[in-house]
Amino acid sequence: MTEATHTRRVFSGVQPTGDLHLGNYLGAVKRFVEMQNDDWEAIYCIVDLHAITAGWAGREGMRSATRELTAAFLACGLDPDKSVLFNQSQVAAHSQLGWIFSCTARMGWMNRMTQFKDKAGKNAERASLGLYAYPALQAADILLYHATHVPVGEDQRQHIELARDIATKFNLDFGAEGFFPLPEPLIEGVATRVMSLRDGSKKMSKSDPSDQSRLNLTDDADAIAKKIRKAKTDPEPLSSDLEGLEGRPEALNLVNIYAALAEVSPDAVMAEHGGASFSTFKPMLADLAVARLAHIGDEMRRILAEPAEIDRILGKGADKAAAIADPILEKTHDIMGFVSSR
Numbered sequence: 066m067t068e069a070t071h072t073r074r075v076f077s078g079v080q081p082t083g084d085l086h087l088g089n090y091l092g093a094v095k096r097f098v099e100m101q102n103d104d105w106e107a108i109y110c111i112v113d114l115h116a117i118t119a120g121w122a123g124r125e126g127m128r129s130a131t132r133e134l135t136a137a138f139l140a141c142g143l144d145p146d147k148s149v150l151f152n153q154s155q156v157a158a159h160s161q162l163g164w165i166f167s168c169t170a171r172m173g174w175m176n177r178m179t180q181f182k183d184k185a186g187k188n189a190e191r192a193s194l195g196l197y198a199y200p201a202l203q204a205a206d207i208l209l210y211h212a213t214h215v216p217v218g219e220d221q222r223q224h225i226e227l228a229r230d231i232a233t234k235f236n237l238d239f240g241a242e243g244f245f246p247l248p249e250p251l252i253e254g255v256a257t258r259v260m261s262l263r264d265g266s267k268k269m270s271k272s273d274p275s276d277q278s279r280l281n282l283t284d285d286a287d288a289i290a291k292k293i294r295k296a297k298t299d300p301e302p303l304s305s306d307l308e309g310l311e312g313r314p315e316a317l318n319l320v321n322i323y324a325a326l327a328e329v330s331p332d333a334v335m336a337e338h339g340g341a342s343f344s345t346f347k348p349m350l351a352d353l354a355v356a357r358l359a360h361i362g363d364e365m366r367r368i369l370a371e372p373a374e375i376d377r378i379l380g381k382g383a384d385k386a387a388a389i390a391d392p393i394l395e396k397t398h399d400i401m402g403f404v405s406s407r
């Protein structure tokens with residue numbers, strides 16, 4: 066099979082490791098929803114196997130985080146009849162292909178992964194092997210479906226490049242030209258790297274100890290408005306144009322967030338609000354954020370009241386996912402010469 070014959074297929078995953086925040090929403094989930102149309106076959110995965118690489122939330126913690134993330138996806142507009150929506154551990158082929166890719170990826174490649182360095186920090190010796198090998202499993206998540214496109218935030222660019230390297234090496238090593246496609250990262254728009262509300266040099270993140278650093282999708286209108294009011298800025302008003310925000314990461318972050326929520330360009334935001342003080346701009350941003358986000362939290366709470374329905378949706382999604390993944394894994398085994406007697 067040549068690359069040209071691969072169906073246009075989108076895959077992306079999110080870890081159930083805490084409340085989704087504005088960065089996850091604008092960088093990933095909002096775009097997942099926009100892509101579930103006739104042009105794409107879309108597969109979205111709650112990557113629970115990745116969620117244990119940096120610790121375990123406990124049995125109940127795992128279950129509730131998985132259901133909460135599913136509820137967040139649904140509340141944001143993912144339609145399980147249009148997209149495949151499931152949790153990774155229900156489709157065993159992810160782990161199986163992950164092992165094969167651990168044997169394809171080279172140590173030198175893995176050593177260059179900056180996210181491992183960021184997440185392991187000074188304690189690399191005590192980090193799990195899974196955290197180190199995570200990008201090989203992530204490559205398996207994508208390539209198991211022969212996905213051609215991966216909508217993600219900027220922080221994942223290096224991992225998608227690694228998935229391309231793994232696909233290339235597998236195809237070459239096993240004489241299977243074009244078997245795995247080389248997936249393209251889809252990193253577009255102004256919100257590919259939403260920054261912390263407390264520190265414009267750090268990305269907004271679930272694991273930031275300060276809840277004030279992020280807008281959670283579960284935050285109500287009061288919490289959203291309060292966090293934006295308290296967001297770190299500098300004493301100057303907004304400049305008249307975008308160039309004037311150079312060296313002012315917190316101000317630029319708020320303008321980018323406004324642009325992404327209003328679905329306009331940052332230049333258009335500056336044309337309308339350039340020169341405004343933050344005491345004028347922040348309330349407008351807060352009103353916009355409340356209008357776009359507050360209903361998601363309400364909808365999540367409604368969906369979460371029926372956990373059995375969430376589990377049913379995930380089970381049905383897992384069946385659909387396995388129907389695509391299993392034949393691709395079988396073919397992979399066949400290419401590699403693994404004997405199958407069934």
Ligand code: AQP
Nearest residue numbers: 079080088089092093217218257258259269270271272
């Ligand atoms: N700040 C961000 N801006 C834009 N996109 C972002 N993403 C994450 N943070 C931002 C994108 O969200 C998707 C899901 O991410 P994930 O939860 O699987 O892993 P992550 O990137 O590690 O997310 P967090 O919030 O930063 O979690 P922790 O704190 O656990 O590391 C991905 O597409 C990611 O690019």
